[in-house]
Amino acid sequence: MRTEIKLGGFGGQGIILGGFIVGKAASLFSDKHASMIQSYGPEARGGACSSEVVVEDQEVSYPAVVQPDVLILMSQEAYEKFKPMIKEDTYVLIDEDLVELDEGQIGKISAIPSLKFAEELGRKIVANIVMLGFFTAVTKIFTKEAMMEAVLTTVPGHTKELNEKAFEKGYEHGLGLPKGKSDE
Amino acid sequence: MRPRVLTGTHFMHGDFAVAEGGLAAGCGFFAGYPITPATEVAERMAARLPEVDGMYIQMEDEMGSMAAILGASCAGVKSMTSTSGPGFSLMQENIGLGAMMEIPAVVVNIQRGGPSTGMPTLVGQQDMMQARWGSHGDYPIIAYCPASPQECFDLVIEAFNAAERYRTPVLVMADEIVGHMTERVVIPEEKEIKVVERKRPKGKPIEYLPYQAEEDLIPPMAIAGEGYKVRMTGLTHDEKGRPAISAEAEGPLLKRLLDKVSAYASDIVRYEERDTDDADVIVISYGITSRCANRAVELARKEGIEAGLFRLITAWPFPVDRVRELSEGAKGMIVPEINYGQMVLEVERVVCGRAPVKGVTYVPGTLPDPDATLKAIREVAK
Numbered sequence: 001m002r003t004e005i006k007l008g009g010f011g012g013q014g015i016i017l018g019g020f021i022v023g024k025a026a027s028l029f030s031d032k033h034a035s036m037i038q039s040y041g042p043e044a045r046g047g048a049c050s051s052e053v054v055v056e057d058q059e060v061s062y063p064a065v066v067q068p069d070v071l072i073l074m075s076q077e078a079y080e081k082f083k084p085m086i087k088e089d090t091y092v093l094i095d096e097d098l099v100e101l102d103e104g105q106i107g108k109i110s111a112i113p114s115l116k117f118a119e120e121l122g123r124k125i126v127a128n129i130v131m132l133g134f135f136t137a138v139t140k141i142f143t144k145e146a147m148m149e150a151v152l153t154t155v156p157g158h159t160k161e162l163n164e165k166a167f168e169k170g171y172e173h174g175l176g177l178p179k180g181k182s183d184e
Numbered sequence: 185m186r187p188r189v190l191t192g193t194h195f196m197h198g199d200f201a202v203a204e205g206g207l208a209a210g211c212g213f214f215a216g217y218p219i220t221p222a223t224e225v226a227e228r229m230a231a232r233l234p235e236v237d238g239m240y241i242q243m244e245d246e247m248g249s250m251a252a253i254l255g256a257s258c259a260g261v262k263s264m265t266s267t268s269g270p271g272f273s274l275m276q277e278n279i280g281l282g283a284m285m286e287i288p289a290v291v292v293n294i295q296r297g298g299p300s301t302g303m304p305t306l307v308g309q310q311d312m313m314q315a316r317w318g319s320h321g322d323y324p325i326i327a328y329c330p331a332s333p334q335e336c337f338d339l340v341i342e343a344f345n346a347a348e349r350y351r352t353p354v355l356v357m358a359d360e361i362v363g364h365m366t367e368r369v370v371i372p373e374e375k376e377i378k379v380v381e382r383k384r385p386k387g388k389p390i391e392y393l394p395y396q397a398e399e400d401l402i403p404p405m406a407i408a409g410e411g412y413k414v415r416m417t418g419l420t421h422d423e424k425g426r427p428a429i430s431a432e433a434e435g436p437l438l439k440r441l442l443d444k445v446s447a448y449a450s451d452i453v454r455y456e457e458r459d460t461d462d463a464d465v466i467v468i469s470y471g472i473t474s475r476c477a478n479r480a481v482e483l484a485r486k487e488g489i490e491a492g493l494f495r496l497i498t499a500w501p502f503p504v505d506r507v508r509e510l511s512e513g514a515k516g517m518i519v520p521e522i523n524y525g526q527m528v529l530e531v532e533r534v535v536c537g538r539a540p541v542k543g544v545t546y547v548p549g550t551l552p553d554p555d556a557t558l559k560a561i562r563e564v565a566k
Contacts, residue, residue, distance in 0.1 A: 020366060024195040027368040034195070036366040037551075062479040063365060063472075064551045 008078025014128030019051030137174025199224035205340030215252035250278035280319030297548030324445035463492025516564030
């Protein structure tokens with residue numbers, strides 16, 4: 001079983017850290033294998049930025065996303081770039097204030113105001129963690145425990161409480177959504 | 185303060201795994217110059233070496249970096265550096281100096297697209313022949329090719345062990361994707377990690393000759409400052425380490441330098457095979473490309489083609505005997521790599537007409553697509 005997850009957004013949003021946490025949840029806390037590769041270059045510090053995580057039950061041979069099962073999009077630019085990859089059964093998780101979808105966009109679409117929630121929690125820097133909580137609840141690829149452990153063992157000690165709250169906020173929002181699609 | 189060996193299971197960046205491998209092997213000195221995509225190796229070493237009483241120096245350039253690690257190694261400290269394309273070119277002269285003076289050291293090249301400044305942030309495998317022949321003169325070389333962060337860790341330890349064992353600079357030829365990839369890395373208990381130390385002189389200092397080899401072709405190495413005469417030069421030299429500029433001195437010295445690696449080639453050579461037993465199409469690959477080749481072999485098997493993967497773990501010395509053996513009766517050998525044909529030349533030389541050899545060129549700058557290799561497998565299998 002192979003699962004491909006792609007995250008896209010702006011540099012500075014924690015897109016690469018988000019991919020790292022997903023890969024860590026798979027690799028260290030879920031008894032799976034994961035490979036994470038990241039866009040590298042000036043774009044990692046501004047502009048368009050993406051990371052890719054491939055999760056398998058056995059060792060990952062080919063490490064790149066070919067056809068994503070999950071697309072997490074936190075910028076319009078990322079959506080425009082990656083929308084050709086979206087199929088009917090692709091999970092598409094967006095920040096609803098940052099991404100405007102085309103009319104009739106296919107896919108299993110779920111939306112969350114992750115940046116707004118993060119601002120309400122006091123720091124917009126945790127929008128990516130809100131999104132990861134949301135991703136966990138919506139896709140159920142990983143257990144909440146595995147993802148939370150990956151978050152808390154990655155973020156700096158003094159921000160643990162904030163990140164835990166951010167994750168919970170996103171997770172609850174994901175659970176509260178109607179099953180399948182929510183963006184209607 | 186973290187310990188020298190970070191025993192445990194990690195989700196670790198390839199470049200960081202390179203640094204941790206060095207530390208686990210006993211590295212105490214790193215001199216380098218930042219260069220994408222190898223900078224994270226230096227960053228990690230800059231953070232980690234002070235924690236284990238080691239030393240990190242950012243040098244003025246890569247020539248200086250290579251010279252510094254040779255010097256530190258002569259002072260008895262296991263040393264390494266890391267770089268990429270342009271920096272690797274600058275290190276070549278002093279890699280040759282290390283080979284001539286017989287100084288253990290490890291050089292890691294996280295290969296990026298070239299030539300020249302090329303593509304700093306994107307992948308290439310274009311330095312494989314430079315790894316073999318980049319410095320002037322004949323000299324021995326050992327080069328490993330990791331295909332995952334775990335192998336970055338494991339093979340840097342092996343590289344240090346080989347450098348110490350054979351008294352010569354050893355290369356680790358990774359690539360940008362492997363270097364910048366994050367995967368599970370398992371670091372064993374310190375006592376379970378096999379670490380080799382260079383052979384030291386046992387006799388009286390007065391009797392010591394710095395380049396008098398023992399039966400195993402390797403001279404014991406005295407540490408500068410311990411009372412032994414440590415006379416070293418890049419000039420052709422005699423057993424005392426004095427310049428001896430003549431064919432009479434060059435002949436035995438050069439023969440021994442080359443023999444000390446070739447005589448142990450069967451101990452040094454490392455490779456991995458998958459489905460080669462019944463294969464009539466053999467794909468030979470290394471580094472990140474081997475993972476794409478692995479996928480191509482899987483897909484070919486699903487189509488009923490008997491394909492197998494031969495993954496080079498050492499590029500140099502090349503696994504001559506086994507590749508020759510596999511070529512007997514094969515329909516063909518396919519060599520995908522991210523360059524316009526480098527290791528394929530060695531395969532052609534070794535196979536020497538026993539089977540057709542076909543290179544698959546992947547343009548530097550992107551992760552190889554298994555399809556091109558699969559297509560080549562199909563063509564050869566016809």
